[in-house]
Amino acid sequence: MSIVIYHLSILNFQLSLINSQLTMITSAEFSISNTDYRKCPTGNFPEYAFIGRSNVGKSSLINMLTGKRDLAMTSGKPGKTVLINHFWINNAWYLVDLPGYGYAKISKKQREDLKRIIESYILMREQLTNLFVLVDSRHEPQQIDLDFMEWLGVSGIPFSIVFTKMDKQSATRGNANVEAYKEKLLETWEELPPIFLTSSETKQGREELLGYIDSLNQELFG
Ligand SMILES: Nc1nc2c(ncn2[C@@H]2O[C@H](COP(=O)(O)OP(=O)(O)OP(=O)(O)O)[C@@H](O)[C@H]2O)c(=O)[nH]1
Numbered sequence: 347m348s349i350v351i352y353h354l355s356i357l358n359f360q361l362s363l364i365n366s367q368l369t370m371i372t373s374a375e376f377s378i379s380n381t382d383y384r385k386c387p388t389g390n391f392p393e394y395a396f397i398g399r400s401n402v403g404k405s406s407l408i409n410m411l412t413g414k415r416d417l418a419m420t421s422g423k424p425g426k427t428v429l430i431n432h433f434w435i436n437n438a439w440y441l442v443d444l445p446g447y448g449y450a451k452i453s454k455k456q457r458e459d460l461k462r463i464i465e466s467y468i469l470m471r472e473q474l475t476n477l478f479v480l481v482d483s484r485h486e487p488q489q490i491d492l493d494f495m496e497w498l499g500v501s502g503i504p505f506s507i508v509f510t511k512m513d514k515q516s517a518t519r520g521n522a523n524v525e526a527y528k529e530k531l532l533e534t535w536e537e538l539p540p541i542f543l544t545s546s547e548t549k550q551g552r553e554e555l556l557g558y559i560d561s562l563n564q565e566l567f568g
């Protein structure tokens with residue numbers, strides 16, 4: 347009996363090793379910054395892009411996922427990322443840091459330029475496999491995010507929702523906010539997209555997000 351249990355636990359250990367290897371990031375390098383999706387990297391590699399309001403934590407999340415503190419540029423001030431930034435992961439796929447939307451303190455022209463850059467990338471970039479829409483877990487649903495997700499739905503863009511900054515409040519409060527958000531979404535959506543709860547400070551959600559990307563890669567590569 348004890349031998350069987352011993353063997354089972356070895357098997358379990360090996361399985362968990364395979365699992366953690368699958369979701370491991372072995373290399374992450376900055377590739378290129380662009381304002382035009384047509385100048386983004388060539389080749390048919392899957393891309394996973396991060397979008398959301400300015401300052402929500404897109405660049406920090408990319409650094410947390412890759413384990414590289416300074417890979418994507420972050421800032422306490424909103425409006426830091428103004429280009430489409432590609433990061434080459436495991437010599438096989440890209441993470442893409444996009445500019446934020448909804449930042450009020452820029453000119454109308456700058457806002458329109460950013461909107462055009464973001465929208466054309468999302469609508470036209472064939473390699474875009476999944477878009478992660480980030481929302482701050484501390485706030486009530488914001489109309490600008492709900493409208494953006496509505497636009498994604500109408501445009502047929504596959505997306506997931508990532509709640510950020512979970513460390514900035516108690517787990518009870520954070521989970522309650524996420525539940526309230528889901529209820530709000532269900533007023534207009536028949537089904538909820540995949541949802542992830544994250545913190546770039548505590549690395550909460552890292553395994554889940556990487557595991558999800560991995561499962562989509564597996565679907566593509568077999
Ligand atoms: N406590 C905490 N702070 C975070 C987290 N994620 C981001 N921040 C902070 O939030 C601020 C904005 O983070 P960024 O990653 O630059 O946000 P962004 O969405 O890329 O912003 P833009 O590029 O301006 O659109 C920075 O001061 C980060 O340190 C988190 O999970 N927890």
Ligand SMILES: [Mg+2]
Binds near residue numbers: 406420443444
């Ligand atoms: Mg940024």
